[in-house]
Amino acid sequence: MLKNLKLQKKHGLYIPLIGMAIFYLLPMYVMLATGFKSFAEVDLKTMWNLPQGIAFDNYIEAYAKLAPSLWSSAKMVVPAALISSMLGSLNGFILAKWKFKGADIIFPLILFGMFIPYQSILIPFVQFMNAVGLTGIPGLIIAHVIYGIPITTLTFRNYYASLPQELLEAAKIDGADMLGIYRHILLPISMPSFVVVLIWQFTSAWNDFLFAVILTSNTDWPVTVALNNMAGSQIISWNVQMAGSLLAALPTLLVYILLGRYFLRGLLAGSLKG
Amino acid sequence: MNKNKDRYLSIILISPSILAVLIFVYGFIGWSIRVSLSDWKGLNPNYTWAGSKNYLALFSDPRFHVDIRNTLIFTGVFVIGSIVLGFILAVMLDQGLKGEGIFRSIFLFPMAISYIVTGVVWRWLMNPAEGSRMSGLNLLFDSLNLDFLVNRWHTTPIWGMAAIAIAAIWQMSGYTMALYLAGLRAIPHELREAARIDGASEFQIYRRIILPLLTPISLSALIILGHMSLKVFDLIIAIAGKQLPLDVPAIYMWQTTFDGLFYSRGAAIGILLLISVAVLIIPYIRYTLKAED
Numbered sequence: 001m002l003k004n005l006k007l008q009k010k011h012g013l014y015i016p017l018i019g020m021a022i023f024y025l026l027p028m029y030v031m032l033a034t035g036f037k038s039f040a041e042v043d044l045k046t047m048w049n050l051p052q053g054i055a056f057d058n059y060i061e062a063y064a065k066l067a068p069s070l071w072s073s074a075k076m077v078v079p080a081a082l083i084s085s086m087l088g089s090l091n092g093f094i095l096a097k098w099k100f101k102g103a104d105i106i107f108p109l110i111l112f113g114m115f116i117p118y119q120s121i122l123i124p125f126v127q128f129m130n131a132v133g134l135t136g137i138p139g140l141i142i143a144h145v146i147y148g149i150p151i152t153t154l155t156f157r158n159y160y161a162s163l164p165q166e167l168l169e170a171a172k173i174d175g176a177d178m179l180g181i182y183r184h185i186l187l188p189i190s191m192p193s194f195v196v197v198l199i200w201q202f203t204s205a206w207n208d209f210l211f212a213v214i215l216t217s218n219t220d221w222p223v224t225v226a227l228n229n230m231a232g233s234q235i236i237s238w239n240v241q242m243a244g245s246l247l248a249a250l251p252t253l254l255v256y257i258l259l260g261r262y263f264l265r266g267l268l269a270g271s272l273k274g
Numbered sequence: 275m276n277k278n279k280d281r282y283l284s285i286i287l288i289s290p291s292i293l294a295v296l297i298f299v300y301g302f303i304g305w306s307i308r309v310s311l312s313d314w315k316g317l318n319p320n321y322t323w324a325g326s327k328n329y330l331a332l333f334s335d336p337r338f339h340v341d342i343r344n345t346l347i348f349t350g351v352f353v354i355g356s357i358v359l360g361f362i363l364a365v366m367l368d369q370g371l372k373g374e375g376i377f378r379s380i381f382l383f384p385m386a387i388s389y390i391v392t393g394v395v396w397r398w399l400m401n402p403a404e405g406s407r408m409s410g411l412n413l414l415f416d417s418l419n420l421d422f423l424v425n426r427w428h429t430t431p432i433w434g435m436a437a438i439a440i441a442a443i444w445q446m447s448g449y450t451m452a453l454y455l456a457g458l459r460a461i462p463h464e465l466r467e468a469a470r471i472d473g474a475s476e477f478q479i480y481r482r483i484i485l486p487l488l489t490p491i492s493l494s495a496l497i498i499l500g501h502m503s504l505k506v507f508d509l510i511i512a513i514a515g516k517q518l519p520l521d522v523p524a525i526y527m528w529q530t531t532f533d534g535l536f537y538s539r540g541a542a543i544g545i546l547l548l549i550s551v552a553v554l555i556i557p558y559i560r561y562t563l564k565a566e567d
Contacts (some may be wrong), residue, residue: 013366020363021380024444027395028383044401044409048417091291098284106292108559113299115555117505119527120548121302123309123541127319128302146294153291178280207388209508214532224390228512231394238398249391256386260379264452267385271453271498272562 031249034242035059042239058243065236066244069226073206074251076137076222080144081201085194087145088152092193093182095153096160097168107157111272114150118210126214139215140222144205152197155269159193160186192262199259200266203252223248303548310541317535328542338543341523344435348522349503351439352446357495359443360450365480367451368458378455382448389445393512396441400427400513428514435520438510445509446502450495457491458484490565497558501551523547 030047038055063070095103118125129139163186171181212222221229227248231241256263310329313322332338363381367374384392401410408416408424415423427437461484469479507524514520516529523543531540 010369010371013369013371017366017371017377021377024380024384024448027392027399027444030399031395044398044407045413047398047409048414087291091288094284094288098280100281100285108563109300110292110295111559111563112552112555113295115501115551116299116303117524117544117547117551119505119524119540119544120306121299122306122527122544123531123537124302124305125298146298149291149295178283203386207390209388209390209511224388224508227394228390228508231397231512232515241394242398245391245394249387252386252388253383256383257379260382263386264382267449267452268456271494272559 031242031246034239035062035246037239039239042237044238058239059247061240062244062247065230065240066223066226066247069221069223070247072137072216072220073222073224076140076144077202077205080141080148080205081198083141083145084148084152084201085197087149088156088197089187089190089194090182091149091153092156092158093160093186096157097165097181097186098178110150110153112150113147114154114270118147122210122214129215135215136220137216140205140208140211143211143215144201144208147211148201148204151200151266151270154272155197155200155266156190156193158269159190163189195259195262196266196269199255199262200270202255203263203266206252303545306541306544306548309538310545312538314537314541315535315539319537324538328538329546331539332542332546337518337521337526338523340518341521341526343432344520344522345504345506347433347435348439348442348506349500351436352442352503353496353499355439355443356447356450356499357492359447360452360495361454361492363447363451364454364458367455378451381451384445385448387445389508390512392441392445393509396444397513400437400441402426402429428520431519434514438506438513438520441513442503442506442509446499450499453491453495454488457488461487494558497554501554504547504550 033049033051034042034047035058036054036056037051037058038053039057041052041055042058094100095107125143129135129143134142167185168181171185176184206222207224208222209224209228212225213228216222216225227241227244230236230244308321311324311326312320313324313327314320363377367378399410401408401412402425403409403412411427412424415421425437426434428434430437465483466479469483474482505524506522507528510520510522510525516525524547527540527543527547530536530543534540
């Protein structure tokens, strides 16, 4: 009887939960519904109505405008994520298992780099990158790799530090050297951390705007910059902007839907709570 | 012998990363500080010593005062909103309801999206047009007979930043939810049971036992969200472009540096931002690393 009452009380929670879910999904609904309307049907006054049929006008037009920048983003994000995760793994391994003198000072110094406002390094950064001729997509890859070192190192360090030291000691007795231990013992069991870091770097590089707007021009704009310009222009109508937003969000959304668990772990690592 | 070899090898392998961080973070900060103390205005670098001139100019600059006010409004609404909402969502999800995973995914998905996409969509949701041109959320409120909610969003004088903060709450509250949920799961069930047996009400349990136990998480959320709000840039650009009523230090820095070529002034803004972030983050890093040992 009492248990039943408690259960009923709990079921009452579905009302606020569903209400909140609607709040979170509202922007998604507008993006999707608008995207699937035909040009004839699009009107700000009926933006909350469901589409009367399924049309692709908006997506086709948005894709025609955004395709080059979607490719720019892809070309930048894949190498940035791969290089970042390999560097992070190596750094994390060394910091966790081969403590050298000064490691306790170096690690917090690296961590701080994760939180700095990039406005405080932007002027030297632009001067430097221009001076060495590293602009466009290659420059962006380097920016994401270098400013990604703190988070990737942290994620791997925490993972490797959680592994028992005996694992290494046994290998050492068998005569394995540092690189041998890394390659044959740690690397094969690092897959989950690689997924976390790959997703994290993929998402943050794909979503970045500040470095993108500063290092690229209209020939190689990543999609965030292209979408923002599209939204700022008076000629491109709101419905195409909505469809474009969905196209720009789709890659990271798919990653989130497929690998949400790992995404969450990266998120918690980013607050030093991994 | 072998041990020494490994030691050298590990130093050699990690030094490129350390060097990169030293140069790209600390070297560039130093360089920015130098620029902020110069007279550099125009395309060509000019490192003539100007002392604290740029900082003093900012402190008496009306635009910078607007920036500080806007940052305070944004930070207040965004941080409090995200923490309260995140906590409530986490508590509801912690009750062991069916479908918890689906709700969690829904609350968290905005985190995967860029500020630019969020901004472009919310720009249309928060369309301030009135009368027959009404659209977005105002139209929704109007048709649901919730007229009192119809408002001018980010075009509201002074409090416009609060509307931008709503979009930011939409994006980030799932993150605080995830933090709190992880914290709630770590609290042993026996603790609640014991309190219940002692006759404590559910509200008392949360108020007296759970909330205090979650203090470290609330602190983390406060600091992480607080430092994010100091850096807010993309979201405002995508919702409203660069306009004075919604100006913040990051946008001022951008405009004065790259549009106005006033490099020394821009560098000073960047350094002030860095100092305000450092005040939050350095104690946080020290505290977290100490707790780890």
